[in-house]
Amino acid sequence: MSTRDIAVLGAGMHPWGKWGRNFVEYGLAAARTALADAGLTWQDVQYVAGADTIRNGYPGFIAGATFAQALGWSGAQVSSCYAACASGAQAIANARAQILAGLCDVALVVGADAAPKGFFKPVGGDRPDDPDWLRFRLLGATNPIYFALAARRRMAVHGATLDDFAAVKVKNGRHGLANPNARYRKEVTLEDVRESAVVADPLRLLDICATSDGGAALVLTSMDFAKRHGITKPVRIPALSTVTPTFPKTVLDLPDFATDSAMAVPEPDRPFRSALPHAAYEEAGIGPEDLSLAEVYDLSTALELDWYEDIGLCEPGGAEDLLRSGATTLGGRIPVNPSGGLACFGEAIPAQAIAQVCELTWQLRGRAEGRQVENARAGIAVNQGLFGHGSAVIVTA
Amino acid sequence: MSTTGVSTGRERRPAIQGWFTGADGDVRLLGTRCASCGTPYFPRNELACRNPRCAGPRDGSELEEYAFSRRGRVWSYADSRYKPPAPYVSPDPFVPYTVAAVELETERMVVLGQVVPGVTVDDLEVGMEVELTEGVLYTDDDAEYTVWMWRPVN
Numbered sequence: 432m433s434t435r436d437i438a439v440l441g442a443g444m445h446p447w448g449k450w451g452r453n454f455v456e457y458g459l460a461a462a463r464t465a466l467a468d469a470g471l472t473w474q475d476v477q478y479v480a481g482a483d484t485i486r487n488g489y490p491g492f493i494a495g496a497t498f499a500q501a502l503g504w505s506g507a508q509v510s511s512c513y514a515a516c517a518s519g520a521q522a523i524a525n526a527r528a529q530i531l532a533g534l535c536d537v538a539l540v541v542g543a544d545a546a547p548k549g550f551f552k553p554v555g556g557d558r559p560d561d562p563d564w565l566r567f568r569l570l571g572a573t574n575p576i577y578f579a580l581a582a583r584r585r586m587a588v589h590g591a592t593l594d595d596f597a598a599v600k601v602k603n604g605r606h607g608l609a610n611p612n613a614r615y616r617k618e619v620t621l622e623d624v625r626e627s628a629v630v631a632d633p634l635r636l637l638d639i640c641a642t643s644d645g646g647a648a649l650v651l652t653s654m655d656f657a658k659r660h661g662i663t664k665p666v667r668i669p670a671l672s673t674v675t676p677t678f679p680k681t682v683l684d685l686p687d688f689a690t691d692s693a694m695a696v697p698e699p700d701r702p703f704r705s706a707l708p709h710a711a712y713e714e715a716g717i718g719p720e721d722l723s724l725a726e727v728y729d730l731s732t733a734l735e736l737d738w739y740e741d742i743g744l745c746e747p748g749g750a751e752d753l754l755r756s757g758a759t760t761l762g763g764r765i766p767v768n769p770s771g772g773l774a775c776f777g778e779a780i781p782a783q784a785i786a787q788v789c790e791l792t793w794q795l796r797g798r799a800e801g802r803q804v805e806n807a808r809a810g811i812a813v814n815q816g817l818f819g820h821g822s823a824v825i826v827t828a
Numbered sequence: 829m830s831t832t833g834v835s836t837g838r839e840r841r842p843a844i845q846g847w848f849t850g851a852d853g854d855v856r857l858l859g860t861r862c863a864s865c866g867t868p869y870f871p872r873n874e875l876a877c878r879n880p881r882c883a884g885p886r887d888g889s890e891l892e893e894y895a896f897s898r899r900g901r902v903w904s905y906a907d908s909r910y911k912p913p914a915p916y917v918s919p920d921p922f923v924p925y926t927v928a929a930v931e932l933e934t935e936r937m938v939v940l941g942q943v944v945p946g947v948t949v950d951d952l953e954v955g956m957e958v959e960l961t962e963g964v965l966y967t968d969d970d971a972e973y974t975v976w977m978w979r980p981v982n
């Protein structure tokens with residue numbers, strides 16, 4: 432056991448959907464479920480870490496306090512953080528640091544969102560000094576445009592086909608069929624994807640993840656606390672990475688108008704998306720060959736293929752073959768997104784990275800009913816937070 | 829407002845000041861460049877060179893005006909088939925548009941831009957040579973607002 436291990440004693444979610452209610456309700460439900468799962472009460476929690484949502488008014492910006500108030504002010508230490516799509520992982524990182532520093536034994540991490548319909552748009556008012564506002568104004572560069580640019584590049588460089596992208600959706604659709612927290616629990620065929628409307632060529636509606644309501648929570652504790660609590664072999668988090676890109680960042684990312692220039696300094700050995708898991712592997716002392724499963728951030732079907740390479744499941748350009756071999760399907764060598772992924776959930780931004788760790792926890796406990804990866808021992812959850820944020824979390828049995 | 833791309837005879841104004849110049853038909857992206865390490869920036873960076881290993885003062889004094897290469901090769905491209913949310917100013921009815929990410933050989937960077945109206949994804953290929961021009965992004969009662977756009981060289 433590494434001295435950097437923390438225990439995952441509880442995991443809980445409010446099902447993803449388009450429920451039309453306040454995000455606090457989803458977070459509260461997830462928190463209570465996670466606490467019950469851990470066999471602990473809110474009064475046991477010494478530190479609460481909230482992952483913020485920027486589309487739900489002031490309570491969203493101070494999510495830690497919002498959830499603490501909903502649970503009943505208890506005098507716990509509190510933090511709130513925003514890191515775009517990596518907000519949930521950032522909240523886990525905050526709780527982990529508190530536990531590893533010996534400042535607390537029991538932490539609760541909560542993220543929840545209520546998402547608007549349709550395209551994400553910049554928040555509030557005329558802000559011509561904000562690149563996120565400007566990319567919409569000057570380019571009409573929506574999120575799907577960036578996903579589509581990456582997908583087209585993959586087709587040109589690695590020979591990916593539209594049917595490869597569709598096959599990712601079909602796979603994830605099957606994976607999520609039995610997941611009670613997934614929003615979409617319906618078999619999807621290649622034909623369904625082919626016939627869905629083009630949103631941003633080459634991506635079609637069913638290639639792009641939806642925006643969802645949902646909530647996820649984790650109860651994290653020190654290994655000593657878990658032992659005292661009678662859990663001798665808890666699921667553990669031995670490593671978590673939230674590294675920044677390294678200059679020059681040469682891959683286009685939201686909300687960029689341009690990449691960094693590689694004129695003065697050559698491109699780094701590891702682009703951003705592969706630097707994130709690399710740092711986590713180094714910290715955990717394991718490699719991709721040790722993984723039983725992975726939860727990757729499939730904002731689009733094409734991005735799932737990029738992740739196969741970024742987390743080291745295959746060499747660059749090998750993702751299509753890996754997918755076609757069935758290795759990443761449940762029952763294969765290394766199932767990817769057994770939860771159904773964002774394809775079945777849609778994205779509830781601050782909850783999503785926490786939900787990935789919930790799934791790994793249930794898989795490593797052997798309790799992912801209807802989607803269990805056999806003999807799961809280690810998993811990775813990766814997230815491209817965009818805007819320079821991202822995360823990789825390793826979870827072991 | 830409309831974004832037909834067709835000139836209406838109204839006054840032309842850049843949709844954003846200082847990001848590109850259309851002087852004498854020589855449309856170029858404007859940015860800055862570090863006089864110390866040579867790194868160019870678009871959009872312009874006036875704060876401090878962002879190369880962490882740059883030996884310059886990194887207080888902004890090292891950043892000078894820089895006009896980018898006019899031509900590059902398509903790194904990737906996409907289009908938008910649905911009306912994006914504001915602050916994009918969309919004509920009614922909505923007109924789909926194409927976006928290209930273009931690799932500039934000299935600057936060794938990729939720059940996004942809309943592609944001139946009438947060019948669709950079917951007309952583009954990764955690696956194709958394109959050049960910078962200026963086009964109308966939207967119009968109102970007073971003016972046509974222009975922005976940099978890519979167009980195939982041939």
